[in-house]
Amino acid sequence: MKKTKEIVGLPIISISDGIEVGKVKTVIINAEKGAIDYVVVDSGIQILSAKVIPTEYVLGIGEYALTIENEDAINDISKIPAAIDLLQKNIQVKGTKVLTKKGRLLGEIGDIYIDEEDNCNIIGLEYIADITQKNIRIIPRDSIITFGKNLVVVKEDVESRLLDRAADLASSEETGESEKKNSEVPTLSDIINSTPAEDEIQPGAVSDMMELKHREYLNGKVATKTIFDNEGNTLIEENTVIDDVVFDIAKTNGKVIELVMNNR
Structure with missing residues (x-):
């Protein structure tokens, strides 16, 4: 976590060359994303003629320097319409x-x-x-x-x-x-409220519908932790894409809820 005042003025280091290629002059905010999209390189020229680094090319922001792979990460702002557009919008946030x-x-x-x-x-x-x-x-x-x-x-x-x-x-x-995650996970109440009247529900229908909702929710998501069975054996490895086969493994071993709570 960093404040912008801790970033402005930092030396910019190319780790491939081991040299300082500039300093951070300011940052450019994307208001729609709520993020910093570009770092402006202090080169002593007008800002509309300045060079910028897209933050996706920033390797790290430490206490003493901002690091990039090499100078290829630095671009003329005039060649990046998106950066010019954000600069003209002039979203400062600080002082507003x-x-x-x-x-x-x-x-x-x-x-x-x-x-x-x-x-x-x-x-x-x-x-x-x-x-x-x-x-x-x-x-x-x-x-x-x-x-x-x-x-x-x-x-x-x-x-x-x-x-x-x-x-x-x-x-x-x-x-x-x-x-946010909990709000996305279907609850029993959600399912019952979207089903026929209680006297029309067949035995086992609620649990079947809960399984269907969980299956639909998880399909295509990625497990964010390794899930083990009760004996400590690996069932589903972290970063596994969840499909019907993976879901059935979790279901067979009673790990569906754990999978529901650990995915992205």
Whole structure:
């Protein structure tokens, strides 16, 4: 996790050559994705004539340097229409006002937290409630609705979701992913509500429909952990693509729920 102020000014190192090829001048934000798409290389020329590095080519962002494979990762911004478009939109985020969905003005944004290990996605924003007192807290990503040029729009209950430490962003992200995953997994209630009236359901029909829903949900997904049987033998290896054969293995060994909770 990094704040943008920790990135701007970093030396850019080509690891193939072992040399510094520039410094980070600024970053370019993609508001629709909620991520940093490009790093601008400080070369002392006008920004519209500058060179940029797509963040997909960034190998790492450490305490002392930003690393790339070689200088081929650096491109003229004039040759990347998408970068020019984002630059012209001029989404800064830092210093913009915070507005709730229902129109309450709350404060302003201090800095941006990104996950440099996950495509430089924005995972939180420093929130300054009182400019005089500099009372800084953090807005988690799942409370942000829109990154605008002049305003960041947030959910109405944002005050109850504010965090006090940057370290809490990781657990907030995990909770959000867990809630999202759980909301996708069909529950017994979901299935019953979508089935005929209770007196029309045949014995075993609910469990059959639950199995069908789980099978449909998992088809084509990838297991995110290795699943073992009760004796410790490997049933399904991590990164296995789930199909009917894999599902039947999980079903036979009573591991369907474990598979449902560990996939992407």
